[in-house]
Amino acid sequence: MIAKKSFAYALAFVLFSSAHVMAQQMGTTTTLDPFLRQGTREFALSGLFDFEERGDPALDLTGRYGFLIRDYLEVGGFAELAGNFDDVFRYGLGAFAEYHLPELSFMQAPRAMPYIGADLGLAFVDSDISEDNAALIFQPRFGVKWFIRDFFAIDTNLFFAVATDDIYLNDDDDLDAYDVGIQFGIRVYFN
Numbered sequence: 001m002i003a004k005k006s007f008a009y010a011l012a013f014v015l016f017s018s019a020h021v022m023a024q025q026m027g028t029t030t031t032l033d034p035f036l037r038q039g040t041r042e043f044a045l046s047g048l049f050d051f052e053e054r055g056d057p058a059l060d061l062t063g064r065y066g067f068l069i070r071d072y073l074e075v076g077g078f079a080e081l082a083g084n085f086d087d088v089f090r091y092g093l094g095a096f097a098e099y100h101l102p103e104l105s106f107m108q109a110p111r112a113m114p115y116i117g118a119d120l121g122l123a124f125v126d127s128d129i130s131e132d133n134a135a136l137i138f139q140p141r142f143g144v145k146w147f148i149r150d151f152f153a154i155d156t157n158l159f160f161a162v163a164t165d166d167i168y169l170n171d172d173d174d175l176d177a178y179d180v181g182i183q184f185g186i187r188v189y190f191n
Helices: 002-026
Strands: 041-051 057-070 073-083 088-100 111-127 133-149 152-163 178-190
Touching: 041 073, 041 152, 057 088, 057 178, 073 111, 088 133, 111 152, 133 178
Parallel strands: none
Antiparallel strands: 041 057, 041 178, 057 073, 073 088, 088 111, 111 133, 133 152, 152 178
């Protein structure tokens, strides 16, 4: 587990450092992206499908709907479903906020827009491994939105989730109060 945490921290450092260096080298100017303006709405779908060691495939899916209340500042709600549907099933609802960092934007096509964000919500787990739990979750994220078109982006983010109770299924056969990982998804923008 320590190796996974070290890898995650190293990856975050490399992503952040390379984005900052590339932005300085390219001399990018901060232009207002057409779909990151106040009033724009966003629909997002992200997650992963994992073939675990025990042979049970696991799904982790999150849907988001957000609204930019200011240029580059988005707030909204999310719903998530996760688990292997045999031993553990988790679901939850909550709110999120994201702030886009145009000064760190790099590349031209696809344009890469770094952002920081956080989720706050309630999660519930139905488990055969331990007792069923409900928990308050907090999940800070650092990511990059790769804009293929002005209205469509591919999202990659590194997250660290903590909960007030054991709700996350990690490598072992027990639930933990934390989770670390990388998520991939799509973002669609409309007015």
